[in-house]
Structures are given as structure tokens and as C-alpha cells.
Amino acid sequence: MTRFFDFLCASPTAHHAAETVARRLDGAGYTRLSEGTPWQFAPGGAYYVTRGAALMAFRLPKGAPTGAMVVATHGDSPTFSVTPAGTAKAGGGCARLTVEKYGGMLCATWLDRPLSVAGVITLRAENGAICTRTVKVDRDLVIIPSVAIHMNRNANEGATYNAAVDMQPLWGVGETPSLLSAVAEAAGVSEEDILSHRLWLYNRQSPSVLGAAGELVAAPRLDDLACVWCSLEGFLGAKPSAAMPVFALFDNEEVGSSTLGGAGGDFLSATLARACECLGMTQEQRQMMQANSFVVSADNAHATHPNHPEYAHPNNAPVLGGGVVVKYNGNCRYATDAVSAAVFGEVCRRAEVPTQTYCNRPDLVGGSTLGAVSVSQFTVPTVDIGMPQLAMHSAYETAAVADFEHMTRALTAFYGSSPTRDGEDTLILS
Ligand code: CO
Numbered sequence: 001m002t003r004f005f006d007f008l009c010a011s012p013t014a015h016h017a018a019e020t021v022a023r024r025l026d027g028a029g030y031t032r033l034s035e036g037t038p039w040q041f042a043p044g045g046a047y048y049v050t051r052g053a054a055l056m057a058f059r060l061p062k063g064a065p066t067g068a069m070v071v072a073t074h075g076d077s078p079t080f081s082v083t084p085a086g087t088a089k090a091g092g093g094c095a096r097l098t099v100e101k102y103g104g105m106l107c108a109t110w111l112d113r114p115l116s117v118a119g120v121i122t123l124r125a126e127n128g129a130i131c132t133r134t135v136k137v138d139r140d141l142v143i144i145p146s147v148a149i150h151m152n153r154n155a156n157e158g159a160t161y162n163a164a165v166d167m168q169p170l171w172g173v174g175e176t177p178s179l180l181s182a183v184a185e186a187a188g189v190s191e192e193d194i195l196s197h198r199l200w201l202y203n204r205q206s207p208s209v210l211g212a213a214g215e216l217v218a219a220p221r222l223d224d225l226a227c228v229w230c231s232l233e234g235f236l237g238a239k240p241s242a243a244m245p246v247f248a249l250f251d252n253e254e255v256g257s258s259t260l261g262g263a264g265g266d267f268l269s270a271t272l273a274r275a276c277e278c279l280g281m282t283q284e285q286r287q288m289m290q291a292n293s294f295v296v297s298a299d300n301a302h303a304t305h306p307n308h309p310e311y312a313h314p315n316n317a318p319v320l321g322g323g324v325v326v327k328y329n330g331n332c333r334y335a336t337d338a339v340s341a342a343v344f345g346e347v348c349r350r351a352e353v354p355t356q357t358y359c360n361r362p363d364l365v366g367g368s369t370l371g372a373v374s375v376s377q378f379t380v381p382t383v384d385i386g387m388p389q390l391a392m393h394s395a396y397e398t399a400a401v402a403d404f405e406h407m408t409r410a411l412t413a414f415y416g417s418s419p420t421r422d423g424e425d426t427l428i429l430s
Helices: 002-009 014-027 179-187 222-237 267-278 283-291 338-350 371-377 401-415
Strands: 031-033 046-051 054-059 068-074 079-089 094-102 115-124 130-136 170-173 194-203 208-210 216-219 244-250 294-298 324-327 355-358 382-386 388-390 397-400 420-422 426-428
Touching: 002 222, 014 031, 014 046, 014 054, 014 115, 014 130, 014 222, 014 244, 054 267, 068 222, 068 267, 068 401, 079 179, 094 194, 115 179, 130 179, 130 194, 179 194, 216 401, 222 244, 222 294, 222 388, 222 397, 222 401, 244 267, 267 283, 267 371, 294 338, 294 371, 294 401, 324 338, 324 401, 338 382, 338 401, 338 426, 371 382, 397 401
Parallel strands: 031 046, 068 244, 068 294, 294 382, 324 355
Antiparallel strands: 046 054, 054 244, 079 094, 079 194, 094 170, 115 130, 115 194, 208 216, 216 397, 324 382, 388 397, 420 426
């Protein structure tokens, strides 16, 4: 797990995750493209392009691609975003960071642990340009203290957390420097040159392998950096096929995806349309390519909780270490349909990867993910899958070591396949 842990620790925010992936692609010989400048392709070339904290990477097959084999993941996780003004005086002679919720976290898990801030800043460059840079304050910086049990006797019975009151981090005692001074120091720039910032809290606790036989992994941001990691491994390790493998890393899944780098925007569809244009494909060739494309939306799934098995569906209840989870929903909150499930299931069967099925217990609402959003923008058969995990949206989540191997093997096989349609009903998986 060492390499995954290095990736995770280098990715405290979605912006850092995209940057960490970009560095890995640079090292693998990928050419960075920019949406604002012309693209030129070499036969069999490998490319990536970024938009905010989102990233698309793809490889060109020898001829015109038969389809696009996309694995879509997200780099953001529930946390707290720092407000623009940053800090404010508080009771007890203290100063607090002022923060808002980002996504639906389990609040209690953020209390009483060392936290810090990371994110993105814009800088005024000497030539008048505005440049963007990631920043990570790499030390224990703030903490959100609980109220003592003596003052809140109900703390262990149905506690509630008011984000405006209970979840504001302690920044310091007495006279405190500005948050921006700490951020400027971490970035190695002067405070005056920072034009704007978006900063988020991140959990400082290191990832860990645990369990009786070392079979469990616990770490911050497993949702969805575990799937980001496995899909990147699969993307880079897949055998060549007649299709175009596409690594799609989105931002803002936790807040609904309707953003610049979210699956509700046009980043994936625009990137693929432009790639086809640059390859000189005709409109009909592009439509045929889309008809032969597939999207795997890889986002973590709920394993059955040992203390609360009653929350699981009676017979669609995944277990830790049991293999890749295929998610179904009666109201199509998951994008999985019969065709996408069959294609993905067949890929897993051939790769000898175990799969499990997930449904919400029918009287629970459950979550949703980017698959159903992505399909509205890039409308091709889409399957929602995930790695089983516990404590989703905790500041420190738990999964199984074996499922990293399951997920990586499944996605490597998916990226190496190129299903095509021969008439309406027949899919040929090669
Ligand atoms: Co997720």
C-alpha cells in the first residue's frame, strides 16, 4: 500500500490530486495539452489536459478509435472550506478559522484531531499575468475542540452539530497572525502577491494498514482517492486495444458536480469531441465511436457494517474484501443498466475479479454519484461501481487491502478492452 499512501498524502485536496496525477503522467511520457492552445497529435500519442482540479488523460490507438473506454472518478472529498476572510476573534481569548461545510461529512470525526489547510492560490506574476498554484501547509495547524462531557451531558446520545457554532477550528490564542501569512510562507511567496485563495481543511492523520492479518486500510479521503488510484494504475497498465482509453478525474462530486471541473460540465464530452476533430474523423465516425463507448463511474460503495448490518439490503449487501461492487438503483440514481452491467461483469469474469451487488435498503434514500450526472453530458452506457468501504464521509475511512487489487485488476482489463456493436442487440467484447 506504500505507493497508494504516498499518492494519498500528496493529495490533500482535489487540486493536489490532479497535480499528483499530472506529475505521474509527465513521468510516463504523456504530453500536456491546454484547452486554450491548438492540439497536435502524433500517431499512438498519449496526452492529458486539465481544467481546474479536473483532469482528462487519453491514449490514441493505432487507427481511428473504435470507442472511448472511460473510467470516471472524483478527486474531492467532504471537508470544510475556509471563507475568504479566513479568521475571526472568538470567545475565551481565542481566534478561529471561519469555515463552511463542503459536502456531507460525518461532523464528529473532524473533532479533536490535528488538521491543516491546503488548496489553491492565485498570484500576481511580474509580467502582469495571474497564475494559479497549489499550496499545502505541511504541519499540524488547527483543531476543532469538542465540548467537554461535563458541559454537554447529552454528547453520547444523539449529538447534533451546528456548522456555524460547533465546527469552527481553533486558530490560536491571544494575538494571532493572519492565515494568509501561514499560507504565503508555505507557498514561498509574499502575502501581498496572493490575489485570491480557496483553502480546505485536511486531516493530518497518516493512513494505516490494520486488522488481525493486516487486511484493512484506514485513511482520510478513501472516497474517492482509492478509485482514482486504482483507475490510474489500470489506465497506465492496460494493454493496447482498438479503443481509446480515457482516465477522467472530476472535481466537485460531493457537491453535485455542476461546476467547471464537475461531471455535470462538458469537460469529458468536449475533450473527446476535440480529440476526434484533431484526428480528422467525420461526423459519422464520431457518432459510431460514441455508440461503441462505455463509462465506468468508479466511486466507493458501502460495505455491510459489522455493528449495523440492519442498514444493508438483505441480499445485495457487499462485504469488505469481497470484490468490486456494482451499484443498482430502482430510480436510476445509479447509471447501471443491463448492458453496462453485462459488459463490466464480463470484463471482470475474464479478469477473474470477484464482483458483488449493492442496492440501498428499499426504505433508505442512500447516496448517488457522478455516473448519473456524467451520462447526461456524455450519453453512453454507464455502470456505477465502487470499492466497498465503511464509514463513508468520515475524516478517516476504512476499506480492505484485497479490494485495491480487485479494483485495479478490473479496471486494467476494462481499459484494455474494446467492445463494439454489431447491429442493435449484439455486443462483441474484444
Ligand atoms: Co465518492
